[in-house]
Amino acid sequence: MTEKKNNIIQAALKLFTCTGFHACSTSKVAKQAKVSEGLIFKHFKNKEGLLQAILVEGEEKSKKLFYPILSAETPQQILKRTLELPFRIKGDDFEFWKLQYKLKWELEYDHSKKMQPLMDRLTEAFTALDYSNPEMEAQFLLYTLDGIAASLLKGALNNETELHDYLMNKYNV
Amino acid sequence: MTEKKNNIIQAALKLFTCTGFHACSTSKVAKQAKVSEGLIFKHFKNKEGLLQAILVEGEEKSKKLFYPILSAETPQQILKRTLELPFRIKGDDFEFWKLQYKLKWELEYDHSKKMQPLMDRLTEAFTALDYSNPEMEAQFLLYTLDGIAASLLKGALNNETELHDYLMNKYNV
DNA sequence: GGTTTTAAAGTGAGTACTTACTTACCTTTT
DNA sequence: AAAAGGTAAGTAAGTACTCACTTTAAAACC
Structure with a gap:
């Protein structure tokens, strides 16, 4: 990864996040990254490819955020760490997750698959804790955290x- | 409101909702509405004006949805009708609310003001029902319903x- | 009641500008 | 010397929006 290539990714992350994918042109990304516009297409083939590169970089962030829950050893730990989830987003990651939420609506991305392992662990925890309807309880909590995360990322x-x-x-x- | 003007609004609602505001051009709206592109600017001044017209039309839908809660007479009624909220969205209104959620992210619209009266009534209900922290309980429930509505509108x-x-x-x- | 006037509704070709993307060329690194 | 990194100047298609113009229809006048 050259410096300029990284500049492009950082610039795109910033601009896509604050103005949206379609509302932000490749020429603006190039200007912000201080590179020629052509370089974007040399590295990423097209605008969509640039977005994918950002998303791939973000996979690590995704794993970093979910790992504590997936590796928890007691139901209490699972629950506690799940409740922390929205509040652990900060700094650089903030932009990435805000972009995720934006893309979810702008490009109709689906990350229910990404949430499934979390759902499973939560269900497991609620079962162990003798909740009467563990599946629904897990679904309910994830919706709540989703609502909270949305509000948090919007700065509200x-x-x-x-x-x-x-x-x-x-x-x- | 002439027929063609209404056609434009309906076409724009449909297209803005499924492709997003920035990704949908005025020429596509005109084609879908079967009018000349110029007519859009005659009626709405610019693209932003067209969006505002859709949103103003939607105000009624907003009131229609919230009225049962604002006019409820017992705390139980407030609570029951609030819990129904996401599930009362259907038919034509579905598109409008989906657009609202899209715009919330694409154009960073804020509808916390719109939710305040609801928040107040919910707090009132939780107070009457002797919940120990009525304000937080109301906030919590609204986040949950927000998460549910988001999922519902995305068809998930x-x-x-x-x-x-x-x-x-x-x-x- | 029929004719003229007026204003809004509506059109389609044009505007200047931006878009994503390409191409030919130069420079640096391996 | 080969390959990758990088640039500047393109391209064609699309963008929001305008302008000169015609059609429609209802009000105003005789």
């Missing part, structure tokens, strides 16, 4: 820690 | 009624 959440505490209290962890 | 929800029943059971209504 002003009581993060209070909400997190409330959640932990609600689920007794 | 395959157990609507089951989820609705589960919710009603959880909140004892």
Whole structure:
């Protein structure tokens, strides 16, 4: 990975995130990255390829975020770490996850597959904790966290820690 | 409202919803509506104006959806009708609400103001029902419903009624 | 009631500009 | 010397929007 190639990815991540994929032209990405526009197409073939490169880079971030849950050893741990999920997004990752949510709507991306392992572990935890309907309980919690993450990424959440505490209290962890 | 003007609005609602605002050109809207492209600008001044016209038309749909909650007379009624919220979206309204969610991300629209009256009534209900933290409880529920609505509008929800029943059971209504 | 006036509805070809992408060419690294 | 990195100047198609013009239809006048 050359410096300029990386510049392109960072510039695109920033601009796609703040203006959207379709509303951001390759010429603007090139300008922001301080490279010639042609270089984008040399490295990524086309605009879609540039987006895919960003998404592939983000896979690691995805794994980094989910790993604590997938590797948890007790139901309490699974639950606790799941409740932390939206609040662990910060810094560089913030932009990436915001882009994910934008793409979900702009390009109708589906990441239910990505969430399935999480769903499974949560169901497992709720089963162990004797909840009467573990599957629904897991689905319900993931929707809630999705709503919270959406609000957080849009910058509309002003009581993060209070909400997190409330959640932990609600689920007794 | 002439027939052709209405055609434009309907075509734009459809196309903006399925392809997004920026990815859909005025020429495509004109073609879909079977009018000349110029007519769009005669009626709505510019593309943004056309979007606003759709949104203004949608205000009624917004009121129609929220009214049962705002006019509820008991805390149980408030709660019950709030839990119904995502499941009352259907038919023509479906497209409109999907557009709302798309715009929320594509153009960074904020509809927290629109939700405030709902938040207030929910808080009121949870207070009357002796929940220990009514404000947080209301915020929490709205995030959950937001997550559910998002999934529903993306067509990713395959157990609507089951989820609705589960919710009603959880909140004892 | 029929004729003229007026304003809105509607068209289609054009505008300047932007878009994603290509090509020919130069430079650096291996 | 070969391959990859990088650039500047293109290209054709598309973009939002305008302009000069015609059609429609209802109001205003005699």
